[in-house]
Each structure stands twice: as structure tokens, then as C-alpha cells.
Amino acid sequence: xxxxxxxxxLLGLAGAGLTFWLGMTWAPSVSIDxxxxxxxxxxxxxHVPSAWAAMLAFGMLFIGSIFWFFKRSEWAWRLHVASSEAxxxxxxxxxxxxxxxxxxxxxxxxxxxxxxLNTFAMLTLLSLYLVLGRRxxxxxxxxxxxxAAFGMYGFVLVPFTYIATRLWQIRHPGPVVATSEGSLNxxxxxxxxxxxxxxxxxxxGHVMAGMRLTKLELRLEDLQTRYEEESx
Amino acid sequence: MGIIELSKVTVRRGRSQVLDGWSVSxxxxxxxxxxxxxxxxxxxxxxxxxxxxxxxKGSSEISGQLIRDSEGRRGRTKFGLCLQDDCxxxxxxxxxxxxxxxxxxxxxxxxxxxxxxxxxxHDRVAMLSGGQRRRVAILSGLVPAMVSSEPxxxxxxxxxxxxxEDSVEKLAQxxxxxxxxxxxxIVASHNSKIVESADRVIEFPFTETKGDPVKGKFSLxxxxxxxxxxxxxxxxxxxxxxxxxxxxxxxxTLGAMLAMLNPEQLEGRTLTAFILAPALTAGLCxxxxxxxxxxxxxxAWWNTISAIPPNALFHSLITCGAITVLAxxxxxxxxxxxxxxxxxxxxxxxxxxGLLSHATLRLSRPNAxxxxxxxxxxxxxxxxxxxxxxx
Numbered sequence: 042x043x044x045x046x047x048x049x050x051l052l053g054l055a056g057a058g059l060t061f062w063l064g065m066t067w068a069p070s071v072s073i074d075x076x077x078x079x080x081x082x083x084x085x086x087x088h089v090p091s092a093w094a095a096m097l098a099f100g101m102l103f104i105g106s107i108f109w110f111f112k113r114s115e116w117a118w119r120l121h122v123a124s125s126e127a128x129x130x131x132x133x134x135x136x137x138x139x140x141x142x143x144x145x146x147x148x149x150x151x152x153x154x155x156x157x158l159n160t161f162a163m164l165t166l167l168s169l170y171l172v173l174g175r176r177x178x179x180x181x182x183x184x185x186x187x188x189a190a191f192g193m194y195g196f197v198l199v200p201f202t203y204i205a206t207r208l209w210q211i212r213h214p215g216p217v218v219a220t221s222e223g224s225l226n227x228x229x230x231x232x233x234x235x236x237x238x239x240x241x242x243x244x245x246g247h248v249m250a251g252m253r254l255t256k257l258e259l260r261l262e263d264l265q266t267r268y269e270e271e272s273x
Numbered sequence: 274m275g276i277i278e279l280s281k282v283t284v285r286r287g288r289s290q291v292l293d294g295w296s297v298s299x300x301x302x303x304x305x306x307x308x309x310x311x312x313x314x315x316x317x318x319x320x321x322x323x324x325x326x327x328x329x330k331g332s333s334e335i336s337g338q339l340i341r342d343s344e345g346r347r348g349r350t351k352f353g354l355c356l357q358d359d360c361x362x363x364x365x366x367x368x369x370x371x372x373x374x375x376x377x378x379x380x381x382x383x384x385x386x387x388x389x390x391x392x393x394x395h396d397r398v399a400m401l402s403g404g405q406r407r408r409v410a411i412l413s414g415l416v417p418a419m420v421s422s423e424p425x426x427x428x429x430x431x432x433x434x435x436x437x438e439d440s441v442e443k444l445a446q447x448x449x450x451x452x453x454x455x456x457x458x459i460v461a462s463h464n465s466k467i468v469e470s471a472d473r474v475i476e477f478p479f480t481e482t483k484g485d486p487v488k489g490k491f492s493l494x495x496x497x498x499x500x501x502x503x504x505x506x507x508x509x510x511x512x513x514x515x516x517x518x519x520x521x522x523x524x525x526t527l528g529a530m531l532a533m534l535n536p537e538q539l540e541g542r543t544l545t546a547f548i549l550a551p552a553l554t555a556g557l558c559x560x561x562x563x564x565x566x567x568x569x570x571x572x573a574w575w576n577t578i579s580a581i582p583p584n585a586l587f588h589s590l591i592t593c594g595a596i597t598v599l600a601x602x603x604x605x606x607x608x609x610x611x612x613x614x615x616x617x618x619x620x621x622x623x624x625x626x627g628l629l630s631h632a633t634l635r636l637s638r639p640n641a642x643x644x645x646x647x648x649x650x651x652x653x654x655x656x657x658x659x660x661x662x663x664x
Binding site: 163 | 285286287288327329632633635636637638641642643644646647649650652653655656657659660
């Protein structure tokens with residue numbers, strides 16, 4: 042039996058919905074001493090898994106870009122296309138939820154001096170650039186090479202984003218799981234784990250569906266060209 | 274080894290493979306004409322030889338210097354190039370363009386006279402008719418050989434398009450004269466006069482016939498001193514495009530902030546941000562010369578001259594510095610460190626935006642991609658500088 046990306050994505054979406062519900066209603070509240078807006082902290086259960094999924098998508102974007110650029114693999118180009126769309130979707134989920142949380146917790150939705158915030162937003166904008174840019178160009182080796190190059194160089198921001206809160210913590214909090222300073226309450230950890238798994242399934246489904254769609258689009262384009270050649 | 278050497282070149286353009294392991298070698302004193310129907314790959318050969326097209330396999334060498342190979346290695350040497358597009362910015366001057374192409378000073382007016390352009394020597398190219406502009410483009414492709422006693426490669430892509438009969442005849446004669454001087458010429462054309470001037474005709478897809486052209490006579494133009502192009506700075510002074518684009522954006526930002534804020538009440542971080550914001554806005558407008566090079570695909574021609582895209586970085590430093598001085602004067606907080614920071618930040622921002630735009634030039638519609646989506650990251654270094662300098 043062939044597993045369709047759409048079905049996997051729907052499963053992930055259901056898990057993401059469950060995470061949202063558990064985070065809002067079931068997960069324990071945080072201490073009012075630790076947060077200025079403790080109730081807004083519940084956005085965390087959406088914010089962190091979506092950031093995780095976005096990072097996965099950016100990783101796949103890098104792999105797709107590199108294999109297209111150096112190996113000219115068709116699957117890699119399809120991976121590039123699908124993962125840039127997935128990265129845009131999950132990146133926007135993360136940035137948007139972060140802005141809402143930031144507005145409640147810090148009093149401002151954004152801080153232009155925070156390196157984690159800005160490099161992550163940049164990655165999301167890179168995905169937006171790739172998605173919109175690709176739609177504006179006819180498909181061809183020049184288009185693919187240019188956007189693959191942006192995908193490869195853009196990946197430099199991923200390690201920057203990862204280490205930003207460890208090296209230059211300005212406003213965004215540092216890591217909360219698997220650190221030496223203790224970990225999350227177990228119920229909180231459970232919800233976060235469900236979220237991480239659900240978003241991973243969602244992103245895999247999204248990329249599978251996206252790759253299939255791109256394949257169909259390219260096939261349609263080939264058929265159109267062949268039709269035009271034969272009708273000449 | 275030939276002056277122009279394409280070795281086992283495989284090139285893809287769009288979704289099709291145009292050349293597949295194709296080789297050609299053009300010796301000193303030889304003229305090779307590429308002929309064939311539209312879209313058969315003639316222009317691809319010329320652009321590949323000039324290093325403008327990336328190749329899947331193979332390499333291109335001119336005068337023994339590697340121009341480009343499939344591994345991405347690039348090199349540059351002196352050669353003449355005239356593409357299907359004229360590749361001239363409208364604000365370049367006729368005489369100046371020919372001198373830039375030659376890379377040295379020489380008696381340009383007598384050359385222009387033979388091509389009926391002497392009276393246009395000081396005119397901007399934008400003021401010329403289509404045919405005159407084409408003649409300037411052809412001359413800038415031919416002149417590197419005209420001023421050289423050493424063999425030089427000349428690459429011409431449909432140079433006869435838009436030319437009258439007399440000009441085509443003159444072009445065919447000039448090609449023969451240059452070949453007599455030992456220069457190697459590759460020309461893509463359908464025109465019978467140009468085809469007849471070739472020693473070899475390659476009919477795409479690749480049947481080769483020998484030609485029997487009449488011999489020409491080469492007369493070397495006397496070279497003057499070497500010439501540096503500095504095209505970006507010259508164009509910026511002529512068009513004031515840096516001031517009109519970047520400068521105005523900075524001034525408008527300052528004006529808008531003055532309408533909303535009272536500078537006398539600002540202090541600390543807000544004051545520093547107020548002073549440095551106009552320079553950032555000016556920089557975010559990007560390299561104004563880059564926009565000019567998009568005209569007639571001029572960037573492609575300039576790319577064969579230098580690896581550094583045409584720019585007016587020195588002028589940007591002055592513009593951004595001046596805007597920061599103005600903002601400082603308005604606030605009454607005159608700090609040399611801040612002014613230097615404004616100038617450098619603005620110029621660096623402009624250079625980065627310019628490079629981002631430059632990276633999209635291989636696309637078939639470079640104007641259609643929204644490269645500005647990537648510029649918000651540039652606020653981060655600006656904000657960090659504001660934070661640092663306001664401590």
C-alpha cells in the first residue's frame with residue numbers, strides 16, 4: 042500500500058490540534074513568579090514544536106539544494122520545493138506565535154537586537170523568498186541553480202539560530218529541555234513531546250505531498266511541451 | 274591550442290540540453306561563423322565561451338586563460354564581446370564606452386568617424402537610434418582587437434541584426450581585417466555577407482564547411498595609456514542615481530521622524546537610533562548602479578570585464594555619511610563616531626542588498642524576484658550598532 046503525503050499530513054495536523062488542546066487545557070500552569078504573563082506561556086506548546094518542524098524543513102531544504110546543485114538530482118529539486126513551502130508554513134506558525142507570546146510576556150512583540158529572533162525570521166523570509174521567487178520564474182536550470190544557491194547559503198543561519206540563545210542571550214529564553222539547569226515538569230514534557238512528534242509527522246506529510254505535487258506539475262509541463270512540439 | 278577553446282562543453286538552458294560534450298577550437302587569424310535556425314544554440318556557444326553561462330561539463334578558455342569550467346572556476350582576460358542585446362547602459366557615453374572596451378586611450382573619434390558616429394561621441398547611448406546603438410555595441414566588441422598587436426578573441430552574437438546593408442558590409446570587411454591581424458573571431462549570424470567572411474561555417478547541429486573569404490588588411494590603432502573603467506562612479510556622478518534613490522530615501526526617513534518626534538527630547542538609545550536610521554534606509558535601497566546595469570543586459574558585458582559588479586561604494590559612504598551628519602545636526606548631538614558608523618553601515622547595507630540582487634541575474638526574470646524579502650536581517654546589525662554606541 043502506498044502511503045499518501047496528504048494522509049500523513051492530516052495525521053500530523055490532528056496531532057498538532059491535540060497538542061494545542063492539551064497545551065491550553067490540560068498542561069499545568071507555570072509559576073506566576075517565573076513569568077510576567079503565565080497564561081500566555083501556554084503558547085509554548087505550539088511555538089516550540091513549530092520551531093522544531095521549521096528547523097527540520099530548513100534542514101531538508103539544505104539537503105535538497107545541495108543535491109540539486111552538485112548532483113542534479115530531480116528528487117532533490119522536488120525536496121527543495123516542498124521543504125521551502127513546509128519551512129514557510131511552520132516558520133510563520135513559530136514567528137506568529139512568538140510575537141503573540143512576546144507581546145504578552147515582554148510587552149513588545151519583537152526585538153530587533155535579539156539574534157535568535159532575527160535569524161529565525163530570516164530563515165522564514167528565505168522560505169517566502171524561495172516560494173514566491175520560484176513562482177515568478179519559468180522552470181529551468183538557471184532558476185533551480187539560483188534558488189538552490191540561496192537555499193544552501195541560507196542554511197548558514199540554522200546553526201546561528203541554534204546557538205544564538207547559548208552565546209548571546211538577549212531576550213529570547215534559552216533551552217528548556219535536556220539542559221544542566223533542570224528540565225520541564227513531566228506533564229509539560231509529555232505535551233511538548235506529543236507536539237514535537239505531531240509536527241514532525243505533519244512536516245513529513247507536507248513534504249511528501251509537496252514533492253508529489255511538484256512531480257505532477259513538472260510532468261504536466263513536459264506534456265504541454267510535447268503537445269506543442271507534436272502539433273507544430 | 275586555439276585562441277578560443279571550448280572543450281567538451283555540456284550546457285543546459287531552461288529545461289533542455291543545448292550542447293552535449295561539444296568542442297570547438299578557433300586559431301589565431303581564423304573566423305568561424307555559427308549558423309542555424311533560431312534556438313539551435315548559437316548564442317549559447319558565444320555566451321559559454323565568454324563565461325556567462327554555467328556548464329554541466331567542460332571548460333572555456335580564451336588566449337590560454339581559463340574563463341569558466343564546470344567546477345565553477347572563473348577567470349578573466351581581455352577579449353571582445355558583442356551579444357544579441359546591446360549590453361550598454363543608456364547613460365554611458367558613446368566615446369567613453371569604446372574606450373572602456375579598449376581598456377586604453379586611443380584616437381576614438383577617427384574610429385567613430387568610419388562608422389558614422391563621430392558626431393555622437395559625447396552623447397549618451399540612450400539618445401541614439403537602434404541602429405546607431407548597435408554599431409556602438411559592435412565597436413565595443415571589436416575594439417579590443419583593433420588596439421592589440423597580440424591575437425585577441427572576438428565573440429559576436431548576431432552583430433548584423435538591426436544594421437543597414439552598408440554597415441553589414443563594413444562589419445564583414447572589418448572582421449576580415451582583424452583576422453588578417455591574427456585575431457580569432459567567432460560570430461553567430463544568418464547574414465550571407467557575414468557567413469561569406471568566415472573561414473569555417475558551422476551549421477547547427479554541427480555540419481562544418483570550409484569558406485573561401487577574401488583576405489583583409491589589418492591596421493593597428495595606436496594605443497595610449499591604460500584606462501581604468503570606474504564605470505559605477507562615473508555613472509553615479511552623471512545620473513546622480515545614488516542621491517536620487519538612496520539619498521532621498523534617507524532624507525524622507527529623517528523628515529518622517531522629525532514630523533513624529535521632537536529630537537530635543539530624545540536621549541540614549543532612541544537618539545542614536547534616530548541619527549542612524551536615515552543611513553540604514555538609504556542603504557536598504559540597494560546599489561543604484563545595479564539598477565542601471567539591468568538596462569539592455571549591460572551587467573553581462575561588464576561581468577566579463579571585472580568580477581566586481583559596477584558600483585559607487587565610495588559615493589555611498591559620502592551620501593550615508595552626509596545624511597548622518599544632517600540627522601546629527603538636527604538633534605544637536607554631533608559625534609564623529611556616530612557619523613562614521615552611519616556612513617559605513619549605510620554603505621555596507623547598500624553593498625549587501627546590491628550583492629543579493631546581483632545573485633539573481635542568472636534568472637530569466639531577475640526583476641520579478643522579490644530580493645527585498647531578505648533584507649530585514651540587515652536591521653539586526655544596525656540595531657546592535659545602535660545598542661553598542663548608545664551605551
